[in-house]
Amino acid sequence: MRARLTTLSMVGPALVLFVVMLVVPVCLSVYLSLTDWNGYSANPVVVGLRNYLDLTKSEEAIRAGWVTLVIAAVGTVLLSVLGLGFALLVNGASRLNALFRVILFYPHVLSALVVGFLWSAVLGTSGVVNGWLTTRGAEVLPFLSNPHWALASLIGVLVWAGFGVNVVLYLAGLQTVSKDLLESARIDGASARQTFRNVTLPALAPVVTVNLVLSLVTLLKTYDLVVSLTGGGPAGSTQTAAYLILWDSFHNNALGFGSAQSVVLMIVTAGLALTVARLRSRADQGVKG
Amino acid sequence: MSAIRMPRVATVQFKPLRTKGAGRIAFLIVTSVLMLVPMYLLVVSAFKSQQDILAHPFSLSPDQLTTQYLEKAWTNPDFNILKGYAVTALFVVSVNVLSVALAGPVSYVIARRSERRYRMLLLLFVAGTFIPSQVLVIPVVYTLKFLGLMGTIPGFVLFETTLTLPFSIFLYAGYIMTIPASLDEAAAVDGAGKHRTFWSIVFPLMKPAVVTMVILNTFSVWNDFVNPQIILGPGSGLYTVTTGVYAAVSQYSTDYTVVFPTLLLAVAPLLVVFVLLQRHVISGLTAGATKG
Numbered sequence: 001m002r003a004r005l006t007t008l009s010m011v012g013p014a015l016v017l018f019v020v021m022l023v024v025p026v027c028l029s030v031y032l033s034l035t036d037w038n039g040y041s042a043n044p045v046v047v048g049l050r051n052y053l054d055l056t057k058s059e060e061a062i063r064a065g066w067v068t069l070v071i072a073a074v075g076t077v078l079l080s081v082l083g084l085g086f087a088l089l090v091n092g093a094s095r096l097n098a099l100f101r102v103i104l105f106y107p108h109v110l111s112a113l114v115v116g117f118l119w120s121a122v123l124g125t126s127g128v129v130n131g132w133l134t135t136r137g138a139e140v141l142p143f144l145s146n147p148h149w150a151l152a153s154l155i156g157v158l159v160w161a162g163f164g165v166n167v168v169l170y171l172a173g174l175q176t177v178s179k180d181l182l183e184s185a186r187i188d189g190a191s192a193r194q195t196f197r198n199v200t201l202p203a204l205a206p207v208v209t210v211n212l213v214l215s216l217v218t219l220l221k222t223y224d225l226v227v228s229l230t231g232g233g234p235a236g237s238t239q240t241a242a243y244l245i246l247w248d249s250f251h252n253n254a255l256g257f258g259s260a261q262s263v264v265l266m267i268v269t270a271g272l273a274l275t276v277a278r279l280r281s282r283a284d285q286g287v288k289g
Numbered sequence: 290m291s292a293i294r295m296p297r298v299a300t301v302q303f304k305p306l307r308t309k310g311a312g313r314i315a316f317l318i319v320t321s322v323l324m325l326v327p328m329y330l331l332v333v334s335a336f337k338s339q340q341d342i343l344a345h346p347f348s349l350s351p352d353q354l355t356t357q358y359l360e361k362a363w364t365n366p367d368f369n370i371l372k373g374y375a376v377t378a379l380f381v382v383s384v385n386v387l388s389v390a391l392a393g394p395v396s397y398v399i400a401r402r403s404e405r406r407y408r409m410l411l412l413l414f415v416a417g418t419f420i421p422s423q424v425l426v427i428p429v430v431y432t433l434k435f436l437g438l439m440g441t442i443p444g445f446v447l448f449e450t451t452l453t454l455p456f457s458i459f460l461y462a463g464y465i466m467t468i469p470a471s472l473d474e475a476a477a478v479d480g481a482g483k484h485r486t487f488w489s490i491v492f493p494l495m496k497p498a499v500v501t502m503v504i505l506n507t508f509s510v511w512n513d514f515v516n517p518q519i520i521l522g523p524g525s526g527l528y529t530v531t532t533g534v535y536a537a538v539s540q541y542s543t544d545y546t547v548v549f550p551t552l553l554l555a556v557a558p559l560l561v562v563f564v565l566l567q568r569h570v571i572s573g574l575t576a577g578a579t580k581g
Contacts, residue, residue, distance in 0.1 A: 006484070021432065026420060028428035109508060117552055132344075168574050269419050
């Protein structure tokens, strides 16, 4: 009995907080998504799946969904490739490598909000780059004012600010590669490429999975940078799902509709993350088998 | 997926590593310059007039430089930056302490017990990683209102702590499994209780994982924008560094004599700490991640 109480006292506080602040709110989202609540009326009216039906017809929500998926897909590939590539380049123990690691990582220390304001001051129509171009008689470049450029700029800034984290994760993974195996591969006369493919990469497999899942989950909730870099524009072309959800819920007072989008985003996030993890674990077994 | 992509990485990135050391260094220097240019612009523009920022963004001639805009940002009536630092630092410390105090013991139980329900418990916590906090905050507003904690510091700290739990518990539980259980059994023989055993025997040994989490949580709490903006709101009069920057900058986003000095003041403390402790930060992140 005492042992039980002790266990309970160790598990209880964290579990209670987790349930109150995460499990209950998620359930609340699901419930609200089935109502027409506007955020302040006394009694939300249950409307069934109407919000979800509206969602399939809302051009704005569908576009935000695609924008989010493009950011997540392109961003995840770039973050993983750059992360692994640069981790291999700065893996040595020299002082210069330590310096490079710091330089690649430092944007992560800045908040996404600040990064967005900073880059919008650099890339905006009247920003630093365009101001410099104008004084030299050149054409202004539409980094943030053309829908396609704006999305590309957004992804570029996300990658600039984020790939240092992937570098650090891959560096951690590289430390787990067996020194003995690398040594024997060298003695057996394996080329750098053969060693990489047959020794380093298989050992990195779990880190690759962690990188892909973390990048994907992080990018799917892109919000702060949209607020400060593009404000969702031009003409809504960089509105992400999270941006639209918060907008609909608090500015449009469409809490039911916003919640329906939230539920879809949560399901898509969990679904994609689990799919990637499963595909990766199957690939790992393929390598071993 | 990886089978298609990874070998390409190998051919592009791995060759120069071995064949051309100078090429690798040159490539890294070019990349470093690209990484640092925005920071350089941020720092020098904080000391320049609007006209000079646009006409000569990169120049650094002493007669252009002035501290007047920085002083103006420091005394901005819309955003008391010193108070912003203090409030944000208070949040960082509270969340870190509370996070370790809550996640530590539960991770210990999960790591040391083999029953099915503890594995389910771990899965429940880890599933929290997939819930986007930007979206979660909407229903949390109503939960906090119900509890009477909306717009309060405890409400914000509790929610922010909750967001740290999934990854902390995942990392700590994984780390504790690498610590031999014989150590705590020896402590149990000596009559130490579970709490005592955890805090005095196991906890000191999981320092690398705790350091990793403290670093990550410090960044995420200091830099968080949407949660303090919504939970604390403009009505509470409590500004963190990010919500203060938003209040000070968003209306004047093309007046760069406001934008750059404010942004510089906002990033300076954490950036200085990072530069001073950089080796510990990067190795701290790697150390925790390797075992966990």
